[in-house]
Amino acid sequence: MTNLIDGKTLANTIKEEIALEVNEIRENDGKIPHLAAILVGEDAASQVYVRNKVRSCEQVGFESTLIRKDTSTTEEELLAIVEDLNNDPEIDGFIVQLPLPKHINEEKITLAIDPKKDVDGFHPANFGRMAQGLPAYLPATPFGIMQMLDRYNIEVEGKECVVLGRSNIVGTPISILLSRKAQPGNATVSLCHSRTQDLKSHTLRADIIVAALGIPEFLRGDMVKEGVVIIDVGINRVDDSTAKRGYRLKGDVHFEEVAPKASFITPVPGGVGPMTVTSLLMNTLKASRGDIYGK
Numbered sequence: 001m002t003n004l005i006d007g008k009t010l011a012n013t014i015k016e017e018i019a020l021e022v023n024e025i026r027e028n029d030g031k032i033p034h035l036a037a038i039l040v041g042e043d044a045a046s047q048v049y050v051r052n053k054v055r056s057c058e059q060v061g062f063e064s065t066l067i068r069k070d071t072s073t074t075e076e077e078l079l080a081i082v083e084d085l086n087n088d089p090e091i092d093g094f095i096v097q098l099p100l101p102k103h104i105n106e107e108k109i110t111l112a113i114d115p116k117k118d119v120d121g122f123h124p125a126n127f128g129r130m131a132q133g134l135p136a137y138l139p140a141t142p143f144g145i146m147q148m149l150d151r152y153n154i155e156v157e158g159k160e161c162v163v164l165g166r167s168n169i170v171g172t173p174i175s176i177l178l179s180r181k182a183q184p185g186n187a188t189v190s191l192c193h194s195r196t197q198d199l200k201s202h203t204l205r206a207d208i209i210v211a212a213l214g215i216p217e218f219l220r221g222d223m224v225k226e227g228v229v230i231i232d233v234g235i236n237r238v239d240d241s242t243a244k245r246g247y248r249l250k251g252d253v254h255f256e257e258v259a260p261k262a263s264f265i266t267p268v269p270g271g272v273g274p275m276t277v278t279s280l281l282m283n284t285l286k287a288s289r290g291d292i293y294g295k
């Protein structure tokens with residue numbers, strides 16, 4: 001039987017838990033968590049994501065600040081904003097929404113963020129701490145996936161996991177988290193990518209597949225075994241003139257073919273997507289409490 005992993009409902013449950021904690025902080029006259037987001041340019045998807053992050057802050061009772069800059073913003077100007085936020089004691093954590101306009105070096109910006117405020121978990125200091133199993137801000141999508149596996153009591157230990165895609169923000173970190181000596185964790189992980197030979201031989205053996213390569217409906221029914229657990233990270237806009245917005249969201253998994261064989265599967269939309277925002281909220285709460293780096 002196929003079970004749907006309902007990321008939307010789980011994200012709302014976690015938001016309610018965070019809201020209760022914020023109430024407690026307020027009653028004890030503590031510092032209300034404050035997230036800032038910098039959005040540069042007009043990327044349509046980024047605008048939706050950032051709006052969603054700010055709205056989610058309001059839902060749980062956090063303070064939020066949105067800094068919008070136009071596409072012509074220079075790297076120096078952006079670095080100055082990052083520096084201001086690093087030094088602003090009111091701001092517990094902040095994110096710079098990616099992608100940035102081409103004339104701005106994303107790596108340089110990421111490196112300029114104080115790791116203590118890097119609630120996206122993109123700074124190499126946080127990535128390295130995560131890889132070594134030290135307390136760290138985990139990147140939002142992998143953190144959300146681990147929460148899903150945990151809360152749905154999906155057995156990970158000793159399982160064969162196949163990760164499709166080796167990006168810095170999803171594929172590589174989730175492969176580390178799944179193989180870590182932790183709960184959930186202790187899996188045997190294969191990190192597959194565009195140069196992998198005979199990909200199907202890997203996916204057919206997998207107990208758990210995390211698809212994060214950004215190709216709509218890449219994973220087909222004949223590539224998976226019965227009972228597989230599917231985590232679909234893809235959010236691809238596919239042109240469709242019959243859809244109201246002119247496009248439909250498709251995952252990296254061919255849902256109609258794969259779902260009948262899966263024991264658990266995340267839908268798109270409504271699966272991994274909503275969980276990324278709750279990860280960010282959880283990291284911001286940790287930042288305000290000094291859980292990772294102290295006060």
Ligand code: GUN
Nearest residue numbers: 095096097098099120140
């Ligand atoms: N672009 C796509 N995903 C993310 C994310 O998690 N954080 C930021 N800052 N930008 C993104």
